[in-house]
Amino acid sequence: MVKVLFVCIHNSARSQIAEALLKKYGGDHFNVQSAGLQPGLLNPLAVEILKEEDIDIAGKETQSVFDLFKDGKLFNYVITVCDEGNSQRCPIFPGQTKRIHWSFEDPSTFQGDHEAQLAKIRHVKEEIKIAVLAFIAQTA
Template sequence: MAERTYNVLFICTGNSARSIMAEGLLNHLGKGRFKAYSAGSHPAGKVNAYALLTLDRMHLPATGYRSKNWNEFAKPDVPEMDFVLTVCDKAAGEVCPVWPGQPVTAHWGVADPAAFAGTEEASERQFMDTALTLKRRIELMLALPLARLDTMAIQREVRDIGKVQKAPQ
């Protein structure tokens, strides 16, 4: 019996950096078991160049991303989400659309690397630190025995993953 594919939507306000990196990371690390998407409550309209550079430096695809509104994923004709994860505090506090189905929701807030003001080198480091934190959280989610857990246990585990602050260096 083939293992099912889980759909995951990463949400951030601007959908230009954190949610884009999370989408790229999960699509790679999930190896077909997960299909990741990203969106924003107030999309920036373009993807941050440092986010794409970070994905490239992690040897992940850095093309094909776009900044889009979360309403695109609240329509009846889109894939039903199994997980909806916010990656910024501002988006976590907003009133979200009603997602078709009953996805597991959690907040995995990380600092906005795009808000960092510093040298180009320091900015690149901020983006990489953010990507590594997201990568660690995604790895923890991938390690969950989803087929053996009930919905409440999955909800608790996925929420707890959001409390993991820094990736090991």
């Protein structure tokens, strides 16, 4: 089983979306978690957009990447899904961990009414889905 950790700034949207999609499409081949550099509240737009994939993350808690590091968790892959500068703040996990960086726009910065923000996060979800499906094809 391949252990994967997705990391973004707040563990509120991008990393949660990536985790949910890898769990859905990767099946039992992957053990997946997500975490944040500064965990915040789950982004309601992420919850809403994942319902389109028949995924419910409404009750999911955010968590700190540093807590996972302190607890000695090991991963085969740590995939950062934030901007390059913030990805450098992620701790180096011991062992044979491969680090991958995927840069996606931060949904917490989206402006406009609800529909405009939903359209933007839908686009981010589709970009993440493409990356996740390619990752599955490369590691399966």
